[in-house]
Amino acid sequence: MSPLSINDQVKKQKRQVKKGYPVINKFETIEEVNEYLGGDRIVCLLCGRDMKTLGGHLRQIHDNMTCDQYKKRFGIPWRRGLICKESSKNYANALNKRVENGEDFRSRLPEYRKLAHEAPHRKKCKAVIGAATQRAIGHHGLDYQYKDSDFLIVLQLMVEKQIDLRTLCAENDSIPQETSVYGWLKKHPKMNQKYYDICDSLPYSIQSKCGIMGPRFEKEVKQLHSQGKLPKEIAEITGVTIMTIWRAIKK
Numbered sequence: 092m093s094p095l096s097i098n099d100q101v102k103k104q105k106r107q108v109k110k111g112y113p114v115i116n117k118f119e120t121i122e123e124v125n126e127y128l129g130g131d132r133i134v135c136l137l138c139g140r141d142m143k144t145l146g147g148h149l150r151q152i153h154d155n156m157t158c159d160q161y162k163k164r165f166g167i168p169w170r171r172g173l174i175c176k177e178s179s180k181n182y183a184n185a186l187n188k189r190v191e192n193g194e195d196f197r198s199r200l201p202e203y204r205k206l207a208h209e210a211p212h213r214k215k216c217k218a219v220i221g222a223a224t225q226r227a228i229g230h231h232g233l234d235y236q237y238k239d240s241d242f243l244i245v246l247q248l249m250v251e252k253q254i255d256l257r258t259l260c261a262e263n264d265s266i267p268q269e270t271s272v273y274g275w276l277k278k279h280p281k282m283n284q285k286y287y288d289i290c291d292s293l294p295y296s297i298q299s300k301c302g303i304m305g306p307r308f309e310k311e312v313k314q315l316h317s318q319g320k321l322p323k324e325i326a327e328i329t330g331v332t333i334m335t336i337w338r339a340i341k342k
């Protein structure tokens with residue numbers, strides 16, 4: 092057996108895998124991913140070495156593994172870079188400077204288009220799905236069971252803030268989210284009626300955001316119409332689209 096050259100020895104040493112590596116599990120939540128990528132250095136989950144960026148290391152030490160392969164294996168979102176926080180900032184700053192200095196990135200447009208085209212076909216990783224679900228169910232998490240009183244607060248807030256359900260939920264993640272509210276309304280016909288009444292009481296432009304135009308609106312539109320007002324004028328008076336006026340008149 093021929094002795095290893097110094098270069099080979101260095102390579103062999105670099106290939107050494109630390110105890111506890113490679114990591115078997117994938118990241119399950121976006122918080123885990125953020126924590127992993129949020130440090131001063133990034134640890135290679137295959138061998139345990141830490142560095143500023145992973146791309147070159149994966150190529151050289153882990154048989155030309157690509158960043159995409161690595162992200163897929165460990166459940167890291169496609170859009171995240173395998174780069175520590177500081178390097179990520181430096182990279183963004185450098186890029187901004189290049190743009191400021193008038194560098195033209197248009198020659199790379201075909202490449203960017205290709206990436207953008209491919210993006211939707213990539214399966215979302217669990218951490219991303221987890222974050223989306225978390226947003227959908229609110230910050231209490233899956234284990235929290237909303238009580239009737241929580242939903243009543245939502246209805247109350249709609250009245251107080253004169254706001255539609257979607258906007259209210261989007262602005263506030265400490266209350267049950269839209270889909271939960273609809274589910275609750277379905278189970279409680281009386282509350283469903285109350286929801287309709289609330290929508291009916293809101294300004295017409297807000298009602299149209301709810302997708303519900305109540306009897307108050309219809310009555311007023313028909314009245315204005317019978318007074319000879321044109322749909323365009325009625326739309327201006329009520330603050331909704333002409334289409335919505337047409338639909339009310341035709342009813």
Ligand SMILES: [Zn+2]
Pocket residue numbers: 135136137138139140148152153
């Ligand atoms: Zn490694």
